[in-house]
Structure formats: structure tokens, C-alpha cells
Amino acid sequence: MTVFDVQKIRQDFPILKEKIRGKDLVYLDNAATCQKPQAVIDSIVHLYSHDYANVHRGVHTLSVRSTDKFEGARTKVKEFINAGSEKEIIFVKGATEAINLVAQTYGKANIKLGDEIIITAMEHHSNIVPWQMLCEQTGAILKIAPISQQGELIFDEFKKLVNDKTKLISVVHMSNALGTINPVKEIIAIAHEKGVPVLLDGAQAIPHITVDVQELDCDFYVFSAHKLYAPTGVGVLYGKQALLEAMPPYQGGGDMIRKVTFEETEYNVLPYKFEAGTPNIADVVGLGAAIDYLNTIGMAKIAAYEAELLAYATEKAQSIQGLRIIGEADHKGAILSFVLDKIHPHDIGTMLDSLGIAIRAGHHCAMPVMDFYKVPATARASFAMYNTKEEIDVLMNGIESLIEVFG
Amino acid sequence: MFDDLRDLYQEVIFDHNRNPRNFRIIENSDKKVEGFNPLCGDRLTLYLQMEGDVIADASFQGSGCAISTASVSLMTEIVKGKTEQEAEELFKKFHEMTTGKDENFNLEAIGKLAVLAGVREYPARVKCATLAWHTLDAAIKNEQQAISTE
Incomplete structure (x- = not known):
């Protein structure tokens, strides 16, 4: 077009x-949820009508077709946000689960008593509560960067909060309540000066803004498919490969393992390490169709x-x-x-x-x-x-x- | 323009929303309970002055939508002079009316409160109308904690 x-x-x-x-x-x-184009609806009907089986394990034709479509969607997401590799694209339930995943894996492994996590005063509950829970579990402290009456982050106040105790900064890319688009590149630059990783909550931003995770240099980026004209029940966690490699798994189960005995379990490689159990195959395929559709518009x-x-x-x-x-x-x-x-x-x-x-x-x-x-x-x-x-x-x-x- | 809404937003409701009755604090009230609807953020504080088991005076403070403001305003008018038991019976009837479970509900038997019957058609708004009464119920039962509709 x-x-x-x-x-x-x-x-x-x-x-x-x-x-x-x-x-x-x-x-x-x-901002609560977007409606779905016919192409997305059709993609789900088509999958269930012609190509559906479980992914990643069958040698039979349908399992191969289903896996191709599912993994094809991962490649589409990778390209859509310009990630470096499919290994960096983890499918989850939604942005909320993605933030909880980071809090409970990266957070628990790296954040200790007296450490600090910074969020802003304009966060959605999903970018507040997982960190409060982590703080309760670890004794870390949640710091809130204030906003102005206009609804903008007060950048100087934010800068003052970043110190040697800061272990993670988690910021909304675009506020769902105010519409504010945060200066995320500047936030990331300040954080990286101190070696602090940054998570961007992109739930609102993703349907409105071109997101390039490599250009942003964010460490984690999360979004929900349903706000991107795609089905509910799917979200994406992008993480830099080195960070994801070093993180412990989130949930245990099938698909996330390489070898299991009763004595020990060897975990699967990325991205499967974080995708325990049968994933939401059809809705992931729907997300792929939504991205195709958006690409025809730009x-x-x-x-x-x-x-x-x-x-x-x-x-x-x-x-x-x-x-x-x-x-x-x-x-x-x-x-x-x-x-x-x-x-x-x-x-x-x-x-x-x-x-x-x-x-x-x-x-x-x-x-x-x-x-x-x-x-x-x-x-x-x-x-x-x-x-x-x-x-x-x-x-x-x-x-x-x-x-x-x-x- | 809003013809479909006439049953929900009756003139009496607009009137009570504009000029809420008993919108004041009762100093040294016998009972004071807070009601909260987390869905919409509505908060109200209900004050009761008792004479034995009769509600001698009732008042409220707080902010809410037109439905919840009218409901609490009407309630404070109506329960004045009623015994706790009478108030609880009214609550029961009011609840039946607003949740719309009984199709043959006799609107005449509930008097002035019938103006709130329209919420039956709007499930998302039922809690706006019942918040006041849940708060009253908690006050009568001497539950000191803030009550919540969720």
C-alpha cells in the first residue's frame, strides 16, 4: 500500500x-485490546482446519507443518522488533507473564537484600506488583521515579535514583493511562553507564511505534499480542541472548528439557528453556499473521x-x-x-x-x-x-x- | 439523544446526584464504615447515629458516579427512623431488585428505591447501586473494616 x-x-x-x-x-x-483483522482470524481457522498438531516432537507431516508455522511466527516477531536471533524471542501468555518471568528468574538470581529496582510513577500494575513481590522475597527496595503534572518522567529525578545499588530498571515504553512515550534511549544510556539492565514494558507501544530492540539497546522488551491486532493469550519476552543464557528457567516441564533422569535434568537451549509445556500454537500463528498484515501497511x-x-x-x-x-x-x-x-x-x-x-x-x-x-x-x-x-x-x-x- | 438510558438515568437520579441528601459528617457517630468499589475507584464513608436499634440519623461522604451517589443519598433518607432489622430487609429487597433474579419483583413494594431498578439491564453498573447498601449492611453488623464490592 x-x-x-x-x-x-x-x-x-x-x-x-x-x-x-x-x-x-x-x-x-x-489500549485495552485491539480488534482483529480477517487475516488473523483466517490464520487460526486455517491452522486448525489444515495444519494443526503438537509442535517440536512429531515426525509426522502435520507436526512438521504446525512446527514450521509456529517457528515461522517466531522469525516474524524477531524481524518485527529487529532482534538478533530467534533465540531471543520467548513466547509467553502476555506482557504480564513476561515481566513476572524476568522478576522470578533474572531477578531472583541477581537481586539481593538492599539492592534497588527502579520503576516510574506511571507504570501499569503489571510493572509494579511483580517487583513488589520480588522485593518481598529478596529484601530489595523498589524506587519510584516521579512524574510531572504534564505526565512526563522527571528525568533529573530519575537520574538521581540510579546508583551502585541499582540492579534493574523497568520502565513503560508508552503509558496506558496517560499516553506518554518515555525517553527510553536516554534511560537506557544512563542505566548502561552503571552496568544496569533495562526492561521496557512495550504493551502499549508495540502497535503504535516502530520498535528496534537493537537500536534501543534494551536488555528486555515485553509485549502482548492482543494489543497488536493478534489473539489473546500470547505475549513475547525479548531478552539479550547472553542474559537469557545465564538466567535459570522459569517453569519446569516438557519442551524445556534436553535430558531428564530422576537424578538431574539438563535444560534445553534457548528459546525453549523458557517455554515449558505445549505452547499456545494457534494464537502464536495468529500473531505471525498480524505481523504480516501490519507489514503490508507499515x-x-x-x-x-x-x-x-x-x-x-x-x-x-x-x-x-x-x-x-x-x-x-x-x-x-x-x-x-x-x-x-x-x-x-x-x-x-x-x-x-x-x-x-x-x-x-x-x-x-x-x-x-x-x-x-x-x-x-x-x-x-x-x-x-x-x-x-x-x-x-x-x-x-x-x-x-x-x-x-x-x- | 440518550433515549435508551431513560430507565437507568431517571430524573430523580440526576436530582440526587446534583444535590445529594445527607452529604455531611456526623461527628461522634455511633457507626462509621467505608465502602470501596475497586472496579471504578468509588469510595464512600457512611455514618450512622443510633437510638437503641433504630437508625436515628444517617449521612455520607465520598465521591462516586451518579448511580452510586443517588443510591447512597436515597438510602440515607429512607433508612432514617428504621430499625436495623427493617433496614436489612430493605437491603435484601433492594439486592433482589438490582440483580434482577426475580422477574416478578414487585416494584411498588420498594417505594422510592424503584428508581434504581434500571441497573438490572446494566450488569456492569449493579455494583454502583449496591455499594451503599453493602456498606450499611457492614455497619449494622459492626464490621469495622472497609468493605469492598469485589
Whole structure:
């Protein structure tokens, strides 16, 4: 595709034709999960209809076909984020499991009493709780890098936290509650000066930003497939090969072993060392199909289009009296979090739903962010490549009408 | 524009949301319990002043959506002057109404509270309406800990 044709893209997503309460669906809850293109749906149906068997063990034809598709998806992920090798791509359940994996393997092996882990004040619960659990287990200390009212990391304060006790820095690439895109290259540079590895939580960033893990030089990168137009139940942990080699395994079981006796077990090579048990074959294949689909459009074009959508939505939102945008970072992805004077986000959510508009109302699994802004919750419209300016108009008209109704 | 929502957002609900009744602190109250809905972050503090087993005064503080604010506001009005047992019976009826399990539920028997019957059609909003009553239930049972709808 040479030009970005949003109408053509919309045709590829069957759910966008749904009517909700008799109205055209306006799906603006993409930060929670994205809808799936026909190509992804078809890939799963095709696998189960023609190529399905268990992977990595059969000599029979179907097992070979299934393994080829499964491993083919790994190669696609490797290329999509420009990892150095397939060995660095571990399939897990989701970004949450990937972070827990790093905490419980790398963390337990390398982080001791009195050591420090740094996160930021804009993290999702999934990048807070696994570290709190590790700290409880090891006696390490969790340090929180503060954010400004604008919703940006206060970089000087972050720098001050990095010291000889710092053993790991885990930072969100793009905030799900605020849309903020963090200066991750600068964070990584500071960390590496002290020899500290950095994990990037890319759950939100992955559908919006071209991610090149080698250029970023991050040590770990995690994301969930379902936010990348792919099925639920699959996530990716990227880790630098040397780090992954040195880490103890996560779970024990089949596929992650080379040799088992009752006396001892020899673990399998990467990436299988971290993939115990039969993996989520079909949904991994679906992830491969999603990446193929995105490659026909191009991440740079998607990013440019979404930037246009966000700018349009922001301008419209700013003109609505009584609307306050939560998260106004200079560098932001396609997320518009907001609150309205005297109207609770849950009422906003229910009212917009009656117009066919799906937004999120709540704390977005980021309660500390809500506390920081002294709001119980926010309403959040989050955009994807298939959204249009016309849909943003429908949203803004809906907001203006509900303000009137609440009076 | 919001015709479909008339059953849920009745005028009485808007009225109580704009001007919540008994929105104040009772100093030295006999009972004070916090209710919390972690799903949406709604928090309220319920205060009760007792005379024997009669609720002499009820009030609340906190912030929530229109449904939860109207529900707690209506509740504080209605339970005033009722015995603990009467209040618990109302809670039971209210719960039956909002969860919609009984199709033949008699709306007339619940009086003013019937304005909240609309939440039956909105499963995601039932907890907004019941938070106040769960908090009252905890207060009557002398549970001092904050209660949560989850």
C-alpha cells in the first residue's frame, strides 16, 4: 500500500461493521485490546482446519507443518522488533507473564537484600506488583521515579535514583493511562553507564511505534499480542541472548528439557528453556499473521496517521468546557485520558455506550497514577489505525450532549 | 439523544446526584464504615447515629458516579427512623431488585428505591447501586473494616 487508506483497512476488520445498541460501533478502547483483522482470524481457522498438531516432537507431516508455522511466527516477531536471533524471542501468555518471568528468574538470581529496582510513577500494575513481590522475597527496595503534572518522567529525578545499588530498571515504553512515550534511549544510556539492565514494558507501544530492540539497546522488551491486532493469550519476552543464557528457567516441564533422569535434568537451549509445556500454537500463528498484515501497511505510516488522529482529538477535546485532559506529555501516543467536571467516568462510559461508542472508564490498572492526579478514575479514548476523524466527531458530540444532560 | 438510558438515568437520579441528601459528617457517630468499589475507584464513608436499634440519623461522604451517589443519598433518607432489622430487609429487597433474579419483583413494594431498578439491564453498573447498601449492611453488623464490592 502506498498511501494510508483507512477505509480499506476498516474493511479488513469484520467487527467494525457491528451495530451496538442500534448504532454504528465506534471502538475507542484499543489500549485495552485491539480488534482483529480477517487475516488473523483466517490464520487460526486455517491452522486448525489444515495444519494443526503438537509442535517440536512429531515426525509426522502435520507436526512438521504446525512446527514450521509456529517457528515461522517466531522469525516474524524477531524481524518485527529487529532482534538478533530467534533465540531471543520467548513466547509467553502476555506482557504480564513476561515481566513476572524476568522478576522470578533474572531477578531472583541477581537481586539481593538492599539492592534497588527502579520503576516510574506511571507504570501499569503489571510493572509494579511483580517487583513488589520480588522485593518481598529478596529484601530489595523498589524506587519510584516521579512524574510531572504534564505526565512526563522527571528525568533529573530519575537520574538521581540510579546508583551502585541499582540492579534493574523497568520502565513503560508508552503509558496506558496517560499516553506518554518515555525517553527510553536516554534511560537506557544512563542505566548502561552503571552496568544496569533495562526492561521496557512495550504493551502499549508495540502497535503504535516502530520498535528496534537493537537500536534501543534494551536488555528486555515485553509485549502482548492482543494489543497488536493478534489473539489473546500470547505475549513475547525479548531478552539479550547472553542474559537469557545465564538466567535459570522459569517453569519446569516438557519442551524445556534436553535430558531428564530422576537424578538431574539438563535444560534445553534457548528459546525453549523458557517455554515449558505445549505452547499456545494457534494464537502464536495468529500473531505471525498480524505481523504480516501490519507489514503490508507499515508501522511508520500507522504512527503518522495515529499522530494525526490524536492531534485532532486533542484539539477538539480542549475546546469542550469542563473537560480536563489527563496526560499532556510532549511525546505522546494515541491515547486521550480525560475527566469531566462533576460527571463520573463510569457515567460517561455508560452514556457513550448507548451511542455505540466504546471507551474505557476506570483506573486503567494504574491506581498510583489516579492517586497522583487526585481522580478516582478517568475516561479514556484510545485510538488504533482503523479509527477515523469522523469517529472522533461522534465521540466529541457525545461528550457535549452528555454534559448537557447532566447539566 | 440518550433515549435508551431513560430507565437507568431517571430524573430523580440526576436530582440526587446534583444535590445529594445527607452529604455531611456526623461527628461522634455511633457507626462509621467505608465502602470501596475497586472496579471504578468509588469510595464512600457512611455514618450512622443510633437510638437503641433504630437508625436515628444517617449521612455520607465520598465521591462516586451518579448511580452510586443517588443510591447512597436515597438510602440515607429512607433508612432514617428504621430499625436495623427493617433496614436489612430493605437491603435484601433492594439486592433482589438490582440483580434482577426475580422477574416478578414487585416494584411498588420498594417505594422510592424503584428508581434504581434500571441497573438490572446494566450488569456492569449493579455494583454502583449496591455499594451503599453493602456498606450499611457492614455497619449494622459492626464490621469495622472497609468493605469492598469485589
